[in-house]
Amino acid sequence: MERGPLFNPYHGETFWGFLLEFGRRMGALLIGRLSFDQLVSDEIQVLVLIGISISSSLIGTFLILRRMTMLANSLSHTILIGIVLAFFLTSASLRGQGEIPPMEIMLVAALATGFFTAFLTEFLTKTVKLREDASMGLVFTNLFALGVMLVTLLTRNAHIGTEAVMGNADALHKSDLSWVYLIVSCNLLLFALFFKEFKLTTFDPALAYAMGFSPSLFNYLLMTQISATTITSFRAVGVLLVLAFMTGPPLAARLFTHDLKIMLVWAVLLGSCCALMGVAVTRHILTIYGAALSTSGVVVCTILFVYLSTAAITRVAIIWHRLVGNASI
Amino acid sequence: MSGESLFSFFTDPILRGPTIGCMLMSLAAGLVGVILFLRKQSLIGEVLSHAAYPGVMLGVLVAGLFSITENEESLLSILILAGAFLTGSLGLWAIQLLQKKMRVSNDAALCFVLSTFFGVGVTLASDVQFSFTPLYRQVMTYLYGQAATMTDVHIVIYGTLACVVVLIILWFYKELQVMTFDAEYAKSLGIPVKSLDLIVFVLVTLSVVIGIRSVGVVLMSAMLIAPAVAARQFTHHLSVMLALAAFFGMTSGFFGNYFSVRLTESLALAYPATRMILPTGPMIVLVAGAISAAALLCAPERGWLVRLWRASVLASEERGR
Numbered sequence: 001m002e003r004g005p006l007f008n009p010y011h012g013e014t015f016w017g018f019l020l021e022f023g024r025r026m027g028a029l030l031i032g033r034l035s036f037d038q039l040v041s042d043e044i045q046v047l048v049l050i051g052i053s054i055s056s057s058l059i060g061t062f063l064i065l066r067r068m069t070m071l072a073n074s075l076s077h078t079i080l081i082g083i084v085l086a087f088f089l090t091s092a093s094l095r096g097q098g099e100i101p102p103m104e105i106m107l108v109a110a111l112a113t114g115f116f117t118a119f120l121t122e123f124l125t126k127t128v129k130l131r132e133d134a135s136m137g138l139v140f141t142n143l144f145a146l147g148v149m150l151v152t153l154l155t156r157n158a159h160i161g162t163e164a165v166m167g168n169a170d171a172l173h174k175s176d177l178s179w180v181y182l183i184v185s186c187n188l189l190l191f192a193l194f195f196k197e198f199k200l201t202t203f204d205p206a207l208a209y210a211m212g213f214s215p216s217l218f219n220y221l222l223m224t225q226i227s228a229t230t231i232t233s234f235r236a237v238g239v240l241l242v243l244a245f246m247t248g249p250p251l252a253a254r255l256f257t258h259d260l261k262i263m264l265v266w267a268v269l270l271g272s273c274c275a276l277m278g279v280a281v282t283r284h285i286l287t288i289y290g291a292a293l294s295t296s297g298v299v300v301c302t303i304l305f306v307y308l309s310t311a312a313i314t315r316v317a318i319i320w321h322r323l324v325g326n327a328s329i
Numbered sequence: 330m331s332g333e334s335l336f337s338f339f340t341d342p343i344l345r346g347p348t349i350g351c352m353l354m355s356l357a358a359g360l361v362g363v364i365l366f367l368r369k370q371s372l373i374g375e376v377l378s379h380a381a382y383p384g385v386m387l388g389v390l391v392a393g394l395f396s397i398t399e400n401e402e403s404l405l406s407i408l409i410l411a412g413a414f415l416t417g418s419l420g421l422w423a424i425q426l427l428q429k430k431m432r433v434s435n436d437a438a439l440c441f442v443l444s445t446f447f448g449v450g451v452t453l454a455s456d457v458q459f460s461f462t463p464l465y466r467q468v469m470t471y472l473y474g475q476a477a478t479m480t481d482v483h484i485v486i487y488g489t490l491a492c493v494v495v496l497i498i499l500w501f502y503k504e505l506q507v508m509t510f511d512a513e514y515a516k517s518l519g520i521p522v523k524s525l526d527l528i529v530f531v532l533v534t535l536s537v538v539i540g541i542r543s544v545g546v547v548l549m550s551a552m553l554i555a556p557a558v559a560a561r562q563f564t565h566h567l568s569v570m571l572a573l574a575a576f577f578g579m580t581s582g583f584f585g586n587y588f589s590v591r592l593t594e595s596l597a598l599a600y601p602a603t604r605m606i607l608p609t610g611p612m613i614v615l616v617a618g619a620i621s622a623a624a625l626l627c628a629p630e631r632g633w634l635v636r637l638w639r640a641s642v643l644a645s646e647e648r649g650r
Contacts, residue, residue, distance in 0.1 A: 069440035070372060077547075128625050128633045133371045134558050141375075141551030142618035145611035148473055148548070152608050165472065165547065166451050240379070240547075241451065243444035247437055255431070294455035300448025307441075311431060 010042050015284045019276070022046065036174070044172050045236075046279045049299060051180035052233040053245050053271030055187045057253075059225050060246030061267050064254065065202050070133075071118070071223065072246055074140040076230050076239040078117040080147030080165075082109035083234065088150070103179050106231050114227035117143060118220070167238030167296040176235055183232045187225055191264075194218070199260055237296040245271060248303035252310040270306055278302040338587060346479040347543070351582040351613055353484070353491040354540045358549070359556035359578025360498055361536040363571050364529060366557035367509045373421070374553035376443045377537045380420025381413035382450035382546045385471045386457055388412030393461035403482045405467070410486070410538050417534040420446050474545030474610035483542065490539045494532055498571070501528060506567050544610035552578065555617035562628035577620050585613025 010018055025043065028034040039047075063069045086109040090102065117139060124135035191198060198218060200208040205215040226246075233242045253266035278299030338348045358374075365371050388409035397404055420442050427438035458465040470478070498505065508515040508525050516522055533553075540549040560573035589612040596607070626634045 064434070064437045067434050067436050070436045073375070073440050073443065124625070130558065130625060131366075131369065131371075133369060134366060134554055137371045137375060137550060137554040138558055138618065138621060141548060141554065141614060145548055145551060145614035145618070149608060149611040149615070152606065166454070238451070240444060241448050243440055244448050247441040247444060251433060251437060251441055254433075292455065292459045293452050297448050297450075297452030297455060300445055301452055304445040304449070307445075 010040070010283070013284060015280055018042075018280050018284045022276075022280075039174070039177075041170075041172070042279065042283060044174060044177055045170070045295060046276055048172050048177055048180050048233075048236050049275035049279060049295075050272045051177070051184045052229070052236060052242065053249065053275045054268050055180075055184050055225075055229040056233070056242060056245035057249045057267035057271040058187050058191055058264060059222065059229060061250040061253070061260075061264050062198060062202055062222060063226075063246060064250050065260075066219075066222075068219070068222070069243075069247055070136060072226050072230075073243060074117055074121065074136055075114050075223065075226050076243055077140045078113050078143040078147070079110050079227065079230050079234070079239050081143055081150065082106065082111075082113035082231065084147055084150040085109050085113075103175070103232070107228060110227045110231035111224060113143070114223055118223055165238050165240055166294065167234065167236055167241055168294075170295065172236055176232075179232045180236075183228050187229065190221065190225065194221075198222075202260075237299070241296050241300050244300040244303050248300075248307050249274065252307045255310050255314045270310075271303075274302040274306055275299055335587070338583070338590075342481075344586070344590065346481055346483055347609060348583060348586045350479040350483045350487050351543045351586055351609065352579045353487045353582075354536075354543050355552055355556070355578035355582030355613065355617070356575050357491040357494040357536040357539050358552035359560075359574035359576075360494060360571055361532045362553035362555075362557035362578075363560060363567075363574045364498075364505060364509060365533065365553060366561065367567075368529075371554050371557070372439055372550070373424070373533060374537060375550035376424065376439045377417050377420055377533060378541065378546045378549035379443045379450075380423075380446040381417040381534075381537055381541055382447055382471070383453055384412035384414065384416030385409050385468065385541065385546070386412070386450050386453035387416065389457050389461065389464050389468050390453065393457065393464055403486070405464075406483065406486055406542070409471070409542075410490075413538045413541060414534055416446065417537055418530070421530050421534065470545075471541050472545055472547065473608065474541065474543050474548065475608075479543065487539050487542075490535055494535055494539075497528060497532055501525065502568075505529070509567070544613055548610050548614050551614040551617060552581075555614070555621040556581070559617075559621040559624035562624040562631045577617070581613055581617035581620055585609055585616045588612050588616065 010021060013021055022043070025034060029036075029039070060069070060072075063072055083106060086106040089109075090105055120143075121132075121136050121139045124130045124139065125132050128135075130138070197208070197213050200211070201213055201215040201218045208215055230239055230242050233245075237245065249267040249271035250263065252270050253263045257263050257266060278301075279295055281302065282293055282295045282298045338344045362371070362374070365373060388411060389405075391412070392405050392408050397408070423442050423446075424438050427433040427441065428435060433441070454465075454468065457468055504515070504520050504525055507518065507520060508522055512522060515525075536553065537549050540552055544552060556574040556577040557570075559577045560570045563573055564570050586609055589607045589609040593607045624632070626632050629635060
């Protein structure tokens with residue numbers, strides 16, 4: 001296996017120095033002066049987190065507009081079973097401690113558990129006639145409990161369970177990078193190809209149905225995308241924190257636009273900025289004060305901060321408009 | 330023999346802590362869950378339990394700053410509970426604010442508060458791990474819960490909190506009943522709906538806070554949902570539903586402990602080398618889930634299988650005529 005370069009170009013850099021150096025090196029990567037293998041751990045971390053926030057912001061925008069975010073919450077909990085099953089299926093051949101199963105298997109397992117969750121929830125709501133919030137809560141908490149049970153039983157390594165929930169951005173590999181960007185391109189491609197259909201089924205499902213586009217088909221497509229995005233990001237940010245990536249940036253973008261396309265673009269931009277800033281703050285400000293905080297946690301705090309400040313700015317802007325408007329009349 | 334061994338869970342000095350603690354927790358959660366279920370807010374427990382996580386970490390940080398060690402169980406527990414209560418209430422307030430002031434839809438507000446608060450918790454947890462490493466091990470148990478290490482101290486703390494929950498529900502039973510089913514009517518009767526809402530929130534936060542030690546923040550919401558779902562299948566009366574939910578909750582609290590201890594013992598006998606341990610928290614949730622699944626399928630009148638069977642009987646009678 002190739003080792004990364006011993007020399008870290010970001011060593012001892014300040015916050016702004018880090019951002020400048022990062023921009024320079026990314027430029028070099030784009031024009032081919034820097035090869036893919038020469039990326040250092042900071043860059044992998046930033047790029048993975050940016051990839052995750054691109055996918056999540058795109059999906060999250062549609063989820064929020066369709067009022068389906070709690071489905072993402074369900075799926076992200078039950079995916080733990082998928083992860084455990086993938087561990088179990090591959091542990092016979094791998095056996096190594098802390099060895100993660102190949103992403104292909106985890107992806108299949110995640111999709112399977114995702115469909116199972118959605119199916120079970122729908123069965124309880126439609127057939128057994130249990131109210132939707134209760135059936136959702138019942139299904140995912142029990143599947144999650146089963147997942148936690150299996151984690152402690154089969155792997156006897158509570159570490160995996162903790163890491164699945166909290167994420168560990170410091171243990172990313174280059175393979176994570178390619179998987180994350182594979183999913184990003186799939187998501188981009190799907191949303192570009194079916195943008196009209198997604199838009200129509202989001203805003204007017206009845207019309208969409210009358211025109212021959214099944215809203216539930218697109219629900220299932222979106223569900224598949226949630227599962228795929230969550231499973232590729234669980235190593236970096238954990239299955240729960242990815243929900244903050246899905247809700248935070250789109251909600252912030254929603255504050256200052258009513259246009260779907262603009263909202264998507266802003267959500268992606270804000271999400272990526274949060275990812276970059278989060279890493280920069282963790283590595284180059286907090287470490288100066290001797291605080292070693294979890295990168296994924298700091299990124300989520302940044303998202304929270306960005307949402308709060310956007311909300312404050314828009315509130316102030318509204319009040320200011322009112323004052324100015326009144327004064328001119 | 331089995332009767333005696335069941336009883337030993339209440340007397341054995343090691344077993345009685347987790348057993349009674351979990352039963353008290355499930356009792357409070359079951360009662361509060363009924364109110365939430367009828368108000369169609371079942372998922373709020375999910376958000377609250379995650380929002381309590383940063384509070385747990387705050388409590389530990391404060392404990393660390395005052396150099397309280399991991400051996401001072403009761404002081405540490407109280408600090409953690411206070412922190413969890415604080416951020417739990419903050420989370421609830423944030424949901425209200427998002428929905429009312431920022432016009433965010435219900436589900437997005439829930440999901441946003443849940444994940445960002447949990448993120449803050451993760452950040453604080455990493456700080457605890459770094460600065461107060463001995464306390465960190467203690468704290469990690471709050472993520473998935475660890476009933477097995479509960480002691481008599483916990484029985485006292487959780488018993489008091491559970492009593493508070495039960496007393497509040499009994500005291501405001503009439504008002505809660507009217508408000509849950511017809512908020513407008515309650516207003517016209519002069520019932521202070523707003524302050525009652527506040528009381529419900531306090532109840533929910535309390536019950537979640539009680540539960541995070543035994544089943545953990547990520548599983549606590551199950552104990553608010555499952556007993557209420559099961560109880561709803563059997564009755565149309567609020568009082569009966571509360572009693573049933575409390576009963577189902579306590580049953581799952583007890584048998585969750587029972588199965589986890591007994592199965593761990595038999596696993597240890599069968600595979601002595603592996604040291605497999607069945608965690609109690611998830612076991613309680615699974616027992617509660619099994620109870621509600623059975624109720625959903627087989628409850629008289631409302632159960633799905635029962636309805637199917639009745640429909641088929643009806644159809645055959647039609648054909649016979």
